[in-house]
Amino acid sequence: MEKQDLIGLSADRLRELLMDLGERPYRAAQLYHALYRDRQWDLGLITTFPAKLRQRIAEEFRARVPPVEKKFESADGTVRYLLRLADGKEIETVLMPEEHRDTICVSTQAGCAVDCKFCLTGVLGFQRNLTPGEIVGQVLPVMQENRLEATSKKHPTARPLNLVFMGMGEPLLNYDNVIAAILLLSDAEGIGISTHHMTLSTSGIVPGIERFGQEKVRPKLAISLNATTDAVRSRIMPINRKWPIAELLKACRRFPLRPRERLTFEYVLLEGANDTLEDASRLAKLLRGFPSKVNLIGLNPGPELPFSTPSDERILQFQQTVIRGGVPAFIRKPRGRDIFAACGQLKLAGAEMASLGAGA
Ligand code: SF4
Numbered sequence: 001m002e003k004q005d006l007i008g009l010s011a012d013r014l015r016e017l018l019m020d021l022g023e024r025p026y027r028a029a030q031l032y033h034a035l036y037r038d039r040q041w042d043l044g045l046i047t048t049f050p051a052k053l054r055q056r057i058a059e060e061f062r063a064r065v066p067p068v069e070k071k072f073e074s075a076d077g078t079v080r081y082l083l084r085l086a087d088g089k090e091i092e093t094v095l096m097p098e099e100h101r102d103t104i105c106v107s108t109q110a111g112c113a114v115d116c117k118f119c120l121t122g123v124l125g126f127q128r129n130l131t132p133g134e135i136v137g138q139v140l141p142v143m144q145e146n147r148l149e150a151t152s153k154k155h156p157t158a159r160p161l162n163l164v165f166m167g168m169g170e171p172l173l174n175y176d177n178v179i180a181a182i183l184l185l186s187d188a189e190g191i192g193i194s195t196h197h198m199t200l201s202t203s204g205i206v207p208g209i210e211r212f213g214q215e216k217v218r219p220k221l222a223i224s225l226n227a228t229t230d231a232v233r234s235r236i237m238p239i240n241r242k243w244p245i246a247e248l249l250k251a252c253r254r255f256p257l258r259p260r261e262r263l264t265f266e267y268v269l270l271e272g273a274n275d276t277l278e279d280a281s282r283l284a285k286l287l288r289g290f291p292s293k294v295n296l297i298g299l300n301p302g303p304e305l306p307f308s309t310p311s312d313e314r315i316l317q318f319q320q321t322v323i324r325g326g327v328p329a330f331i332r333k334p335r336g337r338d339i340f341a342a343c344g345q346l347k348l349a350g351a352e353m354a355s356l357g358a359g360a
Pocket residue numbers: 112113114115116119120121122167168169170203224344
């Protein structure tokens with residue numbers, strides 16, 4: 001009989017499982033700590049359990065985190081992990097170490113149906129939603145391998161650890177599993193990454209944004225906007241035909257922000273498509289008057305993408321125009337471009353990497 005997977009199960013579900021085995025509830029708390037806080041996935045080695053229970057748990061269950069199939073390291077320190085799921089599908093997780101903090105970029109779906117024209121994952125198409133265990137199971141091995149910890153009473157001096165739900169997939173189209181994963185990732189009794197250190201990015205799924213705003217425990221929200229007219233946005237992001245800019249911004253204005261919280265609008269600059277100074281002024285006009293900031297990202301080029309990257313000078317002019325229009329705007333440094341790990345580049349590019357001579 002196939003062993004049941006424990007990674008991704010909530011504390012309540014673990015309690016039910018252990019009570020079914022005739023165990024007391026405190027054993028479930030010990031198992032929860034072992035899985036998520038102590039990262040002890042060899043169930044036969046959970047030392048808080050008596051030998052007989054250890055053996056029984058190891059016989060009936062397993063704690064599977066997706067194994068690392070390949071690992072690519074960039075000259076700038078970014079590491080891209082290609083992970084293999086139990087059914088053979090492959091997903092990607094990226095670690096971006098910076099001077100004072102680390103950021104893990106997590107996938108929420110295998111492939112993506114949204115088909116943004118500047119994104120290599122879009123080229124791949126949709127395969128399937130990831131389970132909560134497969135989302136949490138990306139973060140745990142990266143933390144383990146790199147000895148990363150969330151700041152907590154046990155690790156008060158740990159470097160800040162950020163999570164961004166910006167990898168493969170549209171998180172709000174895998175809503176329930178993503179929220180279940182966020183609850184596990186943020187639980188102080190377990191993995192303990194504060195939701196203040198998490199950002200979820202959406203292509204603009206309006207009903208999902210509205211639902212997300214009602215969550216008690218939620219990351220910050222980022223919107224991948226990328227255009228200032230419906231004609232251009234529908235061309236580069238077909239999802240805009242369903243939820244055009246006015247409707248999307250209406251949902252953003254209604255979004256219940258916490259004190260000092262701002263929405264982030266991401267804007268990938270595509271030469272000749274959305275990078276004019278008129279676009280920059282229009283962008284400022286669209287966003288003026290509500291708490292927001294803009295992250296500008298020069299396109300990360302890919303072999304199958306029909307766009308190129310504007311010059312640094314154009315990106316700078318665009319930024320200055322947005323700022324003059326009254327909206328804070330920042331240029332985001334591309335990370336891991338040489339290993340196809342930058343924004344929009346996450347795709348199963350193993351063969352391409354091999355031909356470029358990169359990879360492990
Ligand atoms: S940018 Fe995000 S939503 Fe758009 S195709 Fe790529 S993964 Fe999907």
